[in-house]
Amino acid sequence: xxxxxxxxxxxxxxxxxxxxxxxxxxxxxxxxxxxxxxxxxxxxxxxxxxxxxxxxxxxxxxxxxxxxxxxxxxxxxxxxxxxxxxxxxxxxxxxxxxxxxxxxxxxxxxxxxxxxxxxxxxxxxxxxxxxxxxxxxxxxxxxxxxxxxxxxxxxxxxxxxxxxxxxxxxxxxxxxxxxxxxxxxxxxxxxxxxxxxxxxxxxxxxxxxxxxxxxxxxxxxxxxxxxxxxxxxxxxxxxxxxxxxxxxxxxxxxxxxxxxxxxxxxxxxxxxxxxxxxxxxxxxxxxxxxxxxxxxxxxxxxxxxxxxxxxxxxxxxxxxxxxxxxxxxxxxxxxxxxxxxxxxxxxxxxxxxxxxxxxxxxxxxxxxxxxxxxxxxxxxxxxxxxxxxxxxxxxxxxxxxxxxxxxxxxxxxxxxxxxxxxxxxxxxxxxxxxxxxxxxxxxxxxxx
Ligand SMILES: Nc1nc2c(ncn2[C@@H]2O[C@H](COP(=O)(O)OP(=O)(O)OP(=O)(O)O)[C@@H](O)[C@H]2O)c(=O)[nH]1
Ligand SMILES: [Mg+2]
Numbered sequence: 197x198x199x200x201x202x203x204x205x206x207x208x209x210x211x212x213x214x215x216x217x218x219x220x221x222x223x224x225x226x227x228x229x230x231x232x233x234x235x236x237x238x239x240x241x242x243x244x245x246x247x248x249x250x251x252x253x254x255x256x257x258x259x260x261x262x263x264x265x266x267x268x269x270x271x272x273x274x275x276x277x278x279x280x281x282x283x284x285x286x287x288x289x290x291x292x293x294x295x296x297x298x299x300x301x302x303x304x305x306x307x308x309x310x311x312x313x314x315x316x317x318x319x320x321x322x323x324x325x326x327x328x329x330x331x332x333x334x335x336x337x338x339x340x341x342x343x344x345x346x347x348x349x350x351x352x353x354x355x356x357x358x359x360x361x362x363x364x365x366x367x368x369x370x371x372x373x374x375x376x377x378x379x380x381x382x383x384x385x386x387x388x389x390x391x392x393x394x395x396x397x398x399x400x401x402x403x404x405x406x407x408x409x410x411x412x413x414x415x416x417x418x419x420x421x422x423x424x425x426x427x428x429x430x431x432x433x434x435x436x437x438x439x440x441x442x443x444x445x446x447x448x449x450x451x452x453x454x455x456x457x458x459x460x461x462x463x464x465x466x467x468x469x470x471x472x473x474x475x476x477x478x479x480x481x482x483x484x485x486x487x488x489x490x491x492x493x494x495x496x497x498x499x500x501x502x503x504x505x506x507x508x509x510x511x512x513x514x515x516x517x518x519x520x521x522x523x524x525x526x527x528x529x530x531x532x533x534x535x536x537x538x539x540x541x542x543x544x545x546x547x548x549x550x551x552x553x554x555x556x557x558x559x560x561x562x563x564x565x566x567x568x569x570x571x572x573x574x575x576x577x578x579x580x581x582x583x584x585x586x587x588x589x590x591x592x593x594x595x596x597x598x599x600x601x602x603x604x605x606x607x608x609x610x611x612x613x614x615x616x617x618x619x620x621x622x623x624x625x626x627x628x629x630x631x632x633x634x635x636x637x638x639x640x641x642x643x644x
Contacts (some may be wrong), residue, residue: 203485204236206278210271210486219266224256226488231255231274238448239417240281244456248277248583275482282478285453287464288407288435290323296378299437300396300427301411303384306439308337310411310465311379312344313473314437317463319350323376328368329354330361330399333383334404343380348470360397380405388426396431409462411437413442428457439465447538467614492564519615520580521571521607525564566599567607571599 209230216223228249235245237366260269288295297314299307311327319325327345331337338354345352353368357514360380372378382399385392400408404615410433416423427433436454441447441464454461461476483489513519573596578585585593585608594601 199238199445199447199485202234202238202448203239203487205230206274206485207487207490209234210274211490213267213270216267219270223267224270227270227274228252235448235452237445239420239446240452241418241421241456244281244452248281252277269508270513273487275486278482278486279478281455282454282482283458285460285476285478286435287475290318290376292406293376294373294378295376295407296380296405297407297409298380298382298396298400298403298405298643299409299411300382300433301384302388302423302429303386303514305384305411305413306437306465307384307411308333308340308381309470310437310439311341311381311584312350312461312466312470314463315345315350315377315379316348316470317346317475318377318534320452320588324350324374325377325379326353326372326375327363327379327381328352328372329381330364331381331383332359332361332364333385337383344470351583358470361399365399365403367440375572388423388430399430407434408432409435409437410459411439412450414438414441414447414450414464417449420450421456423458424453428459428464433457433459435462435465436461437461437465442466442472450552494498497632498597519572519611521582521611524611525568526573563603566603569597570594570604581609 209227212230213219213223213227230250232245235248236242255273255277258269260266262273282287284527288297299311301307308331313325315325327337327350329341338356341354342352348459350514353364355364355367358364358367365380365488375445379588380399380403382396383392410424410427412420412423424433424436436450436452436459438450438461451461459553460478464474464476466472466474514522544606570593574585578593590601590604590608593599593604
């Protein structure tokens, strides 16, 4: 897939959001950081990356609409911001015939090749298409266009003697009117210098095309902004043909720069052959890039295993220092559904960089069941304040539930441990040492 590595990085960042237990500023900051790294690696303009980061942080502060979880809201914000980063695409309609499309761009970016691709695209759709060669700068340009015309079976108009492209247009203007779509090839330069600017401006005035398409090579990277802005200023580009998408991981720069001038990417070139053309639809491109299908599934799964409201409640209880045996039990049940705690702690903000032994907090299903039974034999007060459970009470509970006293003691120890564990980590990052201490204690008891 195009921009595979950018896609992978964005997907990974969003998956973390989807599986996070709480969405707090740390999750948001981490997400933004990862997004920045991924976009910069794909060569998106630094300023644009900064803008998108700020907007995501700002929007993430808003309360989600009813029925939408904080997670879904955050993923939607990223999705929408990426779409706005690339700009809304559009389809060129062949309305007023002939539709004149003039192609401009620097040397060797793929103008002539792209014209033959667009020619094939429209002729396949039943339109009468012709190509007109106005690149008088490079001697071989007109031959190249003729050859491409033969390949895609579209008539080509060229004049190999005439040096002034405006005169060539004059000569073929009448004849070209018989066609639905006229595709006009112009000359490139190494940079958008005064000479090129003058040439395309004069041509545009003379031809009055409905569309002026800037052909841009997708490996242009950070330089894209300057080129896009320059051409837009010189000749009011209406859209972009992005070439060579097959050959670069850095296309993010060119893609994102397109939105700067509101001249969207209309087509992308994905190879050297005339059929290597795709129309560009921002929404579906972004959905593909982010793997929205996968993400949706992940969100669903996360919803089943841990209810966000419950998670919030738990967070609050922990903050207030109220953590009951019921809470422990519910958490352990939820964790069983989601997988080992070490996996889950990766998703909890603040715990993400802690390395837990993989079997820590793994409670066997059967043991968890017995703990449940023991809890049924406890009073509400006991569950809310397990520290008050003395040896005598343990014996009573054991009798009532048929759970051995040793297991009840173990459960109470676990409770203390988890309470301490969360209490310690809330609001500050635990050191690796703290953690190892706890892990050793827990591991030694072999419980969860
Ligand atoms: N891989 C790949 N190569 C492409 C693509 N588009 C164009 N090319 C190649 O890029 C090279 C330059 O293409 P041209 O169409 O001659 O470029 P141009 O902008 O017309 O060049 P000048 O007229 O000299 O300014 C050729 O070798 C094309 O085959 C694309 O989408 N993918
Ligand atoms: Mg050319």
